[in-house]
Amino acid sequence: MNRAPQAEALRYRAFISYSHRDKAWAEWLHRGLETYRVPSRLVGQRTAAGVVPRRLAPVFRDRDELASSGDLGRQVNQALAQSANLIVICSPAAAASRWVGEEVLAFRRLGRDGRIFCLVVAGEPNAAGDNQAQECLPKALRLPLDGNGPPGAKDAEPVAADVRPGKDGKHNAKLKLVAGLLDLEFDQLRRRELQRRNRRLTALACLALLVMLVTSLLAIDAVIARHAAERRQKQAEALVDFMLGDLNDKLAQVQRLDIMEAVDDKAMDYFQSLPPTDITDEALQQRAKALEKIGSVRSDQGHLAAAMAAFQAAAQVAGPLADAAPDDPERQTSYAEILAFIGMTDWNLGDLDAAQRHFEEARNVLQRAQSHAAGDPELIFLLTSIDNNIGHVFEARGKLDQAEAEYRRMLVRCTALVAGRPPNAQWISQLGAAHNNLGKTALVRGDLAAALAEYAADDAIETGLSARDPKDNDQRENTVRVRATLGRTSMMVGNTPAGLLQMQQALDMATQLAKVDPSQTSFQQKVALYSSQLARFRRLTGDLPGASALVHQSLRIYSALTRQDPANADWQQGLAEARSEQAAQALAAGRDDLALGQVGAALKLLDPLLAKQPDDRATLLDTATARLQLAALTRDAPRARQLRERTLLLLQKVSSGRGDPRLLALQTDALLGMGRKDEATPVIGRLWASGYRDPALLSLLRHEQIDYPRNPQFEQRLASANQRRQP
Incomplete structure (x- = not known):
């Protein structure tokens, strides 16, 4: 050399x-x-x-x-x-x-x-x-x-x-x-590096064991010597801070997760072994914060049971501190945050009752603190998060009225939070989320004008935040999401040019994000999803070649994603939606055999998903669509009628959101397919009153020679809403 x-x-x-x-x-x-x-x-x-x-x-x-x-x-x-x-x-x-x-x-x-x-x-x-x-x-x-x-x-x-x-x-x-x-020589350097690494690991391991030993001895001494308890307690807490802070960071750098877990477990044992008496409030607050940190780390690692144990231990310490000082907002918010962590862990464990209980308890604590710090913006922001979480619990249970009440409370708080204060992107984004939540409940309720107005409000907020910081990809992803939602809703009310443009914009932005970070699967998933949804709109407006190219792109991406993680339910559902769209295109092109194969593949994915998540609206809609496609392709008339009857029963069993125009449109398809026009007529009337003019419904009604004029009252509502949104 x-x-x-x-x-x-x-x-x-x-x-x-x-x-x-x-x-x-x-x-x-x-x-x-x-x-x-x-x-x-x-x-x-x-x-x-x-x-x-x-x-x-x-x-x-x-x-x-x-x-x-x-x-x-x-x-x-x-x-x-x-x-x-x-x-x-x-x-x-x-x-x-x-x-x-x-x-x-x-x-x-x-x-x-x-x-x-x-x-x-x-x-x-x-x-x-x-x-x-x-x-x-x-x-x-x-x-x-x-x-x-x-x-x-x-x-x-x-x-x-x-x-x-x-x-x-x-x-x-x-x-x-x-x-x-x-x-x-590479081998020479590697040997020296390995020797140094081993010495470092040995030193860290010894230090960890030494710290744990000292902590245990201090805990025992604290019980024996009352007069020395406070001094020794402070020493122990300082050592635990080191264990959970600097030591954990150093162990993470050398990938010694086994020692990290041992340190955290020892800290947990130490905290749980100490009585909450004869210890200063400052030390107790420190302990609660350390336990909360342990819980967060374990939650991030997916150890939900261990995370719950840490959060509950933190609550046992923070609760009495909050009760003892009701006029101290810092103690109240600390306790409320721990309760919210417990509620989120309940949610992740599938226990909706416990999640709701802990979220509501956290809100009660924060409302108590408001009497002493009414204008504290961080306290208000925490309350908006609790409103959001409780609303999601109600929504998951099908209690849409209660969910909407929570989302409206969230909107009121967010509006007050951002008014008259310096711009804060996190608060402003929370305001957008409140509008989006209300748009979703309005859509499921059948109020398309309100849904469109709420989605448009969120779109304006997210677009503004993206313009403020164009390099923030997380914020750009929020903008992509709401733009696609706005496009789908525009198509529902018959504004085809706007819907096509907004969906194309969402797809273009998602494609740009995927190019910036090809390893980010959420970006790839959005490209696949919006390609499939835009393909549907292209097909329904007569652009079959454009629709075909888009659905092939969607299938290619979803197939790669599902091979990477076959257990991901969202990707499985997206793949099924793309296959169903390809079936619709094949049917439009007269290729019934191809259409039949794609519908069968879609249902093979959707039926197990619906069995696991019977209340998931997107899975229900996709499954009903695929079953009606299968009925249209089936040459056996009794079999086709049976498929339509089963699909109709599935749609009518929905306990909440029965005014969702997407559900009503599928019911209309099933009823007309069975020749039950008299029963379909009042359903069509509800769709007309809601202003629903999706191209698929219009095509079906034209085929059945059913008159479906425009709704001038609804269009006037849309025009008024647009005028109110003008700057």
Whole structure:
């Protein structure tokens, strides 16, 4: 390997060249190299790269774009000239990047070919044939220079570390690069690193055991020596703070989850062994907060039973503190937050009764605190969250009136919270959620004008927040969600141009998010869902080719997602919805056999889901739609009638939200399919009164020669609502 240039002439240990699509890898590598400490037994050795230093900093990572002229910027050229090594993050994006290629050429022209190293993060090196699109090595890196000119024609074999699955892994890949930069043997560096890591783990484990031992001894001494209890209690709490804070963080860094759990368990045992008497209020508050933290960690790990034990232990401490100081808002809110955590754990465990009880208890505590801190914005925000949670419990139970009352209370609080105060994105987003909740209950109740108005209000809020911070992908995802909801509702009221535009906007934004972070499955799922739903609208408006392309995209994404996690019910339902839409397209094209196969595949997914979640509205609607499709395709008339009767019974058994126009439209389809026009007539009347004009219903009624004029009163309501929303 070539000797490195003189250290005194250089400023940077290395220059990292990468495509902007590999920014996350560049940030990881930059942080890993600059924070890496060379094992002390290697520091000071002389190698071909110079004297081994204690640290590798500084490392240059360019954040600018390539100049429009096609030349590297002055700062980048200067940094390359002052860098002892070049590290290229290799991927198909890097191979296609002019920016990366120019940086490699500039460095090679300095005569430092031997100081170039690669980190392969995706694709294949030296790909050939059909795999050429997967080539990850930039052309300027693969081909040697002809003198000082452009690359020649012979393949090169650059030294590379590889983080792809089944290769080096992130830790070994980083060590390989470190070894190359310092001109050390990789095995030598790895052995030294392993020795250091083992020493660190041993020290941390010993420290954890020592802390647990000291804590236990302090607990025993506190019982024996009353006069020394307060002093020793403070020492114990400080040790526990260290165990749950710094020590847990250090153990997480070295992936010693077993010791972390042992530390948390020991802390739990310690807290539960101490009586709440003869201890200062400050120490008790500290204990409650620590127990709440333990519960949150366990909940994040999916250990719901252990999380519940921690939250309940925290409540046993925080409850008496709150009762003893009813005029202390901080104690009241701390106790209410713990009760809300218990309620959320009940919800996740499927116990709706317990969840509602704890949410309502939390609200009572907060309302008691309001008498002493009526204008406290954080207290008001907590109350809006409790309103939201209680509303969801009522909604899950089919009690839509009670749910709507909670959502209206939430809206009133949120409106007061954001009025006259500095902008707070979290509060404003909560206001949007309140409008969305009310839109959902209005739709299920059959009030389409109110639903559209609420969704439009949420859309305006989410769009404004996204414009304020365009880089906030979570907020952009909220905007995508409500835009799609608004598009579907626009189609329901017969505003086809607006519905198509809004659905297309939602799909375009979801596609952009998926490109920004392809690993984020929620973005991919939205692309698949909105592709399927837009395909339905395209089909119903006569664009069968456009609908076909969209549903194929949806099926491709959902198929990949369900292979990744077959137990994900949302993805299974989405796949079934896409198959049902493909069946409708096949039926429209006269391909009954294909349609029959897709409907059968959809029901194979939907029937088990409906059995597990009989009150889930989306699953019910999708199942009823697929069964009516199957009835339309069945040539056996008695069998077709039986399918329609069973579907009608399923729809009529719904205990709440029976005015949902989507349910009524499916009932109309079933009744007309059985020739029961007299029974369908009052249902059609309810749909007309609600203003429902979905293209599928209009097509069905035209086929049955049933008059269905526009509803001028409903259209006037929509126009008035639009005027009120104008700025």
